[in-house]
Amino acid sequence: MQKRIQILSDFLYMGIFISLLLGSNGYAQKFDQEYLKWKADQDAQDARLKGPNTATSQNYYLAKPSLVAVTGNKVSLNQANAEQLQTLSGVGLKKAEAIIAYRQKNGKFKTIEDVQQVKGIGPALFAKNKQRLGL
Structure with missing residues (x-):
């Protein structure tokens, strides 16, 4: 009986670990996508504010x-x-x-x-x- 409980708790811990691992990976991907979108918006806004750069041309x-x-x-x-x-x-x-x-x-x-x-x-x-x- 005790061995059975040990096996079940091991599965439970493994399941929690895997769900945390997969969950954090999904969050990281979502964060990366949101950051890239934000960065693109910021770059576009900067370009509008600065106008054409005549110093380099x-x-x-x-x-x-x-x-x-x-x-x-x-x-x-x-x-x-x-x-x-x-x-x-x-x-x-x-x-x-x-x-x-x-x-x-x-x-x-x-x-x-x-x-x-x-x-x-x-x-x-x-x-x-x-x-x-x-x-």
């Missing part, structure tokens, strides 16, 4: 218009965009982008002579544009 400094980059006939090395830098003699798109990249990496130019540290801008090009350069 184009260079911020090349696209940013500047109100004081060109004063009179001087071009500000610290504020001019690529289009404004290209108005300098001998400066095309590549050199304008190099000036902007140098400015982004090293900070603002302290003197107009510092522009000669940019690759492709030598003493001759600097001398041609010295009168038109400003900070």
Whole structure:
């Protein structure tokens, strides 16, 4: 009789264990599905709030218009965009982008002579544009 009770209690404990195991697995799956749905909704909401990301689609400094980059006939090395830098003699798109990249990496130019540290801008090009350069 006692052996029979022992076997029944073993089955009972096994049944409880299996039901707990299966029940928690079902709960975990339901939780995962609900979380994924919530995460997708949150990502969609974030995308609506942020709008299109123009910083990754184009260079911020090349696209940013500047109100004081060109004063009179001087071009500000610290504020001019690529289009404004290209108005300098001998400066095309590549050199304008190099000036902007140098400015982004090293900070603002302290003197107009510092522009000669940019690759492709030598003493001759600097001398041609010295009168038109400003900070």
